[in-house]
Amino acid sequence: MMTTTPLAAKTPEGLEILFPAGPDLFWGAVCFVILFGVLWKLVLPKAQKALADRTDAIEGGIERAEAAQAEAESVLEQYKAQLAEARHEAARLRQEAQEQGAALIAEMRAEGQRQREEIIAAGHAQVEIDRKQAARLLRQDVGKLATDLASKVVGESLEDQARQSRVIDRFLDQLDNEDDGATKAEASR
Incomplete structure (x- = not known):
């Protein structure tokens, strides 16, 4: 005769492991409910909080990234505006420098021209002074030679200063007059 065994008797051999006995099933269910309750009360809120924090961090990171990108674009626009202003200022300064350089060059040329004219005028004045001095010295030397020669020709002394001066002046x-006549004749040719 056969005795009835729980669920295990009706299953073919080797499959008892898959179908536990009634008390095992009961205590397994109780342990599952307790474990599920503990997980539900303790672990699940922490996991949900961590997930919410991570979601907030990601969303906040995206918002911060968008804000940083907007700020970067704003800074880029400011930089471009400052760069354009700096280029404009550099062009203006370059233009001013060119104008100042041209004015300085013109001023230096004018100063150089003025100095050149002063040097030339001073040179002409010095040449005129030297010519007059040479003419005076030549007049004296020629007068002295003429007086000596005239004294030898005439046979009397022309040591009298006034007479000597008149003779020299007449001779010169x-x-x-002869030199002026020769110059005029050359100029008429």
Whole structure:
């Protein structure tokens, strides 16, 4: 005769492991409910909080990234505006420098021209002074030679200063007149 065994008797051999006995099933269900309750009360809120924190961090990160990107675009626009202003200022300064350089060059040229004219005028004045001094010295030397020669020709001394001066002046005036006549004749040619 056969005795009835719980569920295990009706299952083929080797499958008892898959179908537990009634008390095992009961205590397994009780443990599952307790474990589920503990997980539900303790672990699940912490996991949901961590998940919410992570979601907030991601969303906040996205918002911060968008804000940073907007700020970066604003800074970029400011930078571009400052760069354009700096370029404009540099162009203006370059133009001013060119104008100042041109004015300085013109001023230096004018100053150089003025100095050149002063040097030339001073040179002409010095040449005129030297010419007059040479003419005076030449007049004296020629007068002295003429007086000596005239004294030898005439046979009397022309040591009298007033007479000597008149003779010299007459002689030199004749030379000047002859020289002026020769210059005028050359100029008419």
